[in-house]
Amino acid sequence: MTPEALRELFLLSPVGLVEVDESGRxxxxxLAARRLLAPFTSTGALENLFDSLSAYVPDLPARVRGFDGPRGLVVDNLEVLAPSQHHGVLLSLVKVANGRVVAVATDASALASARALLSNLEQRHTAIDGAVRDYAIFTLDADGLVNSWSAAAERVHQWDSASIMGQPMARLLPPDHGGPSSLPxxxxxxxxxxxxxxxxxxxRRDGTTFWATxxxxxxxxxxxxxxxxxxVSHDGSARRTLDERLRDGAxxxxxxxxxxxxxxAFFELAQSEVARACRYGQPLTMLLVAPDRFRERVSAYGEPVANEWLRATAWLCRQESRTTxxxxxxxxxAFGVLLPSTExxxxxxxxxxxxERMARHVFAGDVAGMRGTVSVGVAEVSDAVTTVDGLFDAAQQAVERARQAGMNLVVGYDD
Incomplete structure (x- = not known):
């Protein structure tokens, strides 16, 4: 091949080629090299390779100076990524003669995009893992041994990653329920x-069991x-307890x-929900809805007022609440409203x-036209409120503050 042909190949090659001296000049x-390396330069002009890449590969000059051979591969496929961009190159340096180095740059944008996508997926996984509270998520190898363990799985099963990795899934199944024998x-x-x-x-690690899907x-x-x-295992013990109670007799x-x-029934479920909220760090809130001057109205107007008011309050609470x-x-x-997964x-x-709906409600029937209001206390499970009794007491205190402030108010308990 003639020198002219070699020069044409050098200039027109789809691979970036740059010839520099030992100082990087x-x-x-x-053209390919200038296009690939332009994002790494402050001006877009490629005058000194080492200076252009100093923010990304600061030891490049030292690598070249430290290479003792007369010729040979100095750097092999070094990945260089431009910050905040899906752009990158794979850079190789070849010493071709004393004082002469050829840099070979190939497009690594696909690799950079793949890494960005992987990082995004990892962030999503971390967010999901932190958000789910009563779902255990993990993987097994082909032999049924645990080979990845999420924070969610640690919360549910109470095994830390170091202790459960490499263990058979059978460790998570209670032996007296036939679990290990059914795993294959x-x-x-x-x-x-x-x-x-x-x-x-x-x-769980302490030997306690829970019902799961x-x-x-x-x-x-x-x-x-x-x-x-x-x-993926869902701790459904609280829902199972409720279903069993409903089957036993409405x-x-x-x-x-x-x-x-x-x-x-309310406090039995509340006890399960509080225990689960504390175990998994999941929010749980209780409302205490108390009619204002209820006994005064009943004394003045009789039993029909009491019955209609109670029915109306219960109906409004159910209307505004979620199915969960x-x-x-x-x-x-007084009525309680238990709000799982709610701050x-x-x-x-x-x-x-x-x-607000109670204040606008107009009674019908024997007490047509009468109006009534409620005071509502709101309390949440916290470091200071960790039991059902504590949650109820906190909501009661909030109701008392609402009444002292004039009634027909909502007050949150502040521990």
Whole structure:
């Protein structure tokens, strides 16, 4: 090949080529090199390679000076990424003669984009892992041994990552419920169908158990072979307890007059929810809705006022609450609203809606035209409020403050 042809190849090559001296001064650079390296320069002009890359590869001059051979590979495919950009190059330096170095730059934008996507996915995973509280998320290898363990799984099972990694999933299944013996069948079903779902007891590290719904999904390689499993278990013990109580008899859990939960049913569920909120660091808020001057009105107008007022209050609480919330008649005329996964700020918003609707409500029937108001106390599980009794007492204190301030108010407990 003639020198002219070599020069044309150098200049027109799709790969970036730059010839520099040992100080980094550019003697010649082809178009591809100038395009690839321009984002790393402050002016867009490629005059000194080492200076242009000093913020990204500050030791480049030292690597060149430290190379003792007369010729050879100095740097091999060094990844250089421009900050805050999906742009990068793979840089190699070849010493071709004393005082002469050729830099080879290839486009690594696809690699930079892939890394940015991976970082974004990792951030999303971290956010999801921090947000979910009663879901255990982890993976197994092909032999059923734990090979990744999330913070959510640690909260649910109470095993730290260092202790559970490499252990069989059977460690999470209570032996007296036949869990370990059924695990091979579960994994085989996931392999055969791609995934399987089952319900059963799971075990925490301290030996206590909880009822869970678990989905096991087989992970495949390019050839369709099983490389492992992903596992998601939902702690559904609180919901199961409620369902069992409902099956045992609606009359024991439902207030006959208002149709909401009885005092006992409400506080039994509240106890489970408080325990779960404390265990998983999940927010939980309670509203205490108390009619203002209730006994005075009843004394003046009789039993029809009491019944109509209680029904109306219960109905409004249920109307404004979510299906996951629980409304109960927890004192003679007071109602509780339990709000899982809700912070105090959200409870204050709901309480204000209930208060405002009650203030606008016009009674019908025997007490047509009468109006009534409620005072609402809002309390949240916190470091200082960790029991059902403590949550109820805090809500009561907030109600008393509302009454002292003139009634028909919403007050949040501030510990």
């Amino acid at each position: 550019v003697d010649v650079a082809n 069948d579960t994994l085989a079903l996931a392999v055969r169908n791609g995934w399987c779902e089952e319900e059963g007891y799971r075990q 678990t989905v096991v999904t087989a992970l495949r390689d390019g050839g369709g072979g099983t490389t492992g499993y992903s596992v 009359s024991s859990v439902t207030d006959y007059l208002t149709g909401v939960s009885t005092h006992r 919330d629980m409304v109960g008649r927890i004192a003679g005329e 105090r700020a959200g409870g204050l918003v709901l309480a204000e809606r209930i208060r």
